[in-house]
Amino acid sequence: MYHAVATDPNEATRALSVTPEAFAEQMAVLAELGMNPVTTAGLAACWRSGRPLPGRPLLITFDDGYEGVHRHALPSLAKHGFPATLFVSTGWIRGPYDTGGGLDTMLDWDQVRELAAAGVEIGGHSHSHPQLDQVSDATLRFELVHCKEIVADRLGALPASFAYPYGYSSRRVRQAVRETGYAQALAVGNDLARHAQGPYALRRVTVRRGTDIAEFERVVQGRAITRTFARDRVLTKGYALVRRARQARRLVSCRAA
Template structure:
């Protein structure tokens, strides 16, 4: 029997007037409200990342029609615009914070730690997303560990609880990165992949689907139901394959340079 996939929605900014750097991956507040209303109308059951992974790990059954609502980076609009809609429907979510971007260091208006704590108190799981948001698979071992542990420790200091879920910046990982994420104490991690998450992917390579400003309600429904995802994300997958070759070539060059030195 084919395993039923779980749609994990990947949001970034929820903003009325995002800047040029974040606009494509932002969602208008009105669109976000319509999307979550559709989640409710279709009878889906939102879970946090930690809950999904724990159920798969223990073998406990999932609720009917599960879905995950996740946010990357830590934009202020998650508190201003997304939280009231989540609260209206009683939906949990997961926010992955790049800790070095909190309180103004990111590419647009970012959350502060007080807002992050309010999100956590409202039922939003707070996960890690590195400290400075680099391409982790391009880092050597020492800076890779530092990115993970600084993120983990800052979240723990601010929330008095260790984060257990992680999302790879840009969605990039490798076996070495996944091992480092596990060694840092995270028990599950999300990539991108633009397809449904399945238990067989393993807890450190769960796929998500991207929600953009250009994602209309019909397309959004396809993300929830898994219909025609290959066609929907064909361009993304082609670009991902091409850039994967570029990044592997960079890694080979760096290793060769270190060997010569």
């Protein structure tokens, strides 16, 4: 899971960004290891149909829609013939639907179309990037449907895959994603994606600015993942309890009102 690919990101995106040079080196490592990237839709289709995946399959994904995915990541992907999946927050993409909420320089729709034409699957990532497990049913539906409709309008094809903003979901959110028509969805979880997780809770591992090449190589080979992301998992579990408590209080308040 990548976010920004940038030489000089702003403070809001720095920790979850990688430099163009680091990204190029990481793609070269994938090629040397004989990894075979597939799109999110391609992975899910194989698992649903029982068709075999290529040896050493891998997903390369980008969240939000930062301009560096086109400027810096696409040339490295093209060099190795790697497909990828970009999950766009439609209200952050520059153009007629821009809400001004983007955290750094964002893609525009021409660039998104060029990415799609180059073999990058374009998926949904909500419209305004809220914590979907904390919003009302009406807001949840708007975020999912509006995102899907905008992607279809700008690209001429409905998005098949979705990624939860911040990685947060709940049974209610996953059901809404399914009902909106997305065929699969990715969380974070900092673990390998497995068939048993189900199509709406597939996990990913985070690549950060501080991820050195040795750690990257270990992670993509499935080694030492538990140790590498131990702190992240503890924080994620703790915050999940906080979010569930907040949501419960909101429901009680709504019923009382």
